Amino acid sequence: MNDRPVLVTPPMLARTYSGRAYEDPWDLVTDYQRVLEYTGEHPNASPGGVASALDLPRGRVRPWIDDGAIPHPVRGIQTAESRGWVPLTEISEVFDPINRLVAWVCSRGTIKPETYGPYVRIESSDDRERFESLVTQLGLEAREHRTDDSLRSTELTIRDDGAVLGRLLTCLDAPTDDDTRAVAPQYLIDVSEEAQREFARVYLENRAVYWEFNDRWLIDHQNRSDRYRRSLATFFQTLGAEADVHEDAVSVDDYFVSELGIEH
Known part of the structure; x- marks a missing residue:
């Protein structure tokens, strides 16, 4: 059942x-x-x-x-x-790529409120490959929205039914341009630890930078509220991480990050 x-x-x-x-x-x-x-x-x-x-x-x-x-x-x-997106449960065939896509938008993207199109920042060919592969798993295709220049990173969005997918992602607490999420996505409370760890892995891979002097990974989140940073740290702590909140960032211990398969 x-x-x-x-x-x-x-x-x-x-x-x-x-x-x-x-x-x-x-x-x-x-x-x-x-x-x-x-x-x-x-x-x-x-x-x-x-x-x-x-x-x-x-x-x-x-x-x-x-x-x-x-x-x-x-x-x-x-x-x-x-497309099998609703009703959505953890055992839905599309849940894993959607879960990872929420992590992408939360860590390095946004949903445009006027169109509900999801947009993510791409900083390397590896980023592009990971995102395009993820979108392909949903039967969709990524496209470039803005080419890289000296001031702004390249952005990718999603063709065809991307706007419907964007609406779905907002139901899972993915952020839009015109809001400031007070807490990390709450659907994570209702899914397995495996799904939570996969969300954490994508989030950290996209956003965290290793600081050798203290052997920790730093997530710079100046654009988020202190409450959001505390919520994110608590989420990592529930998975066994040593996570601390700083003025504009969250830091996580290297052992936890390496256990997720991320290397520095």
């Missing part, structure tokens, strides 16, 4: 969209489903008849029936379901 917590549900994904006239975008999804069910049973019903029977505004129903319009939250859920 599958008793693993569901980490992302269709209602959670729907609520990343605008509901327009709906306070809760999930209600838009359920109304659309009601219309489909009713027209399936009454194929000759007019938009006005359907609206009257379901107590919905006629102007809302007509595009769904006459034009085949699909509300954005519904389309997003359909895409996510077709």
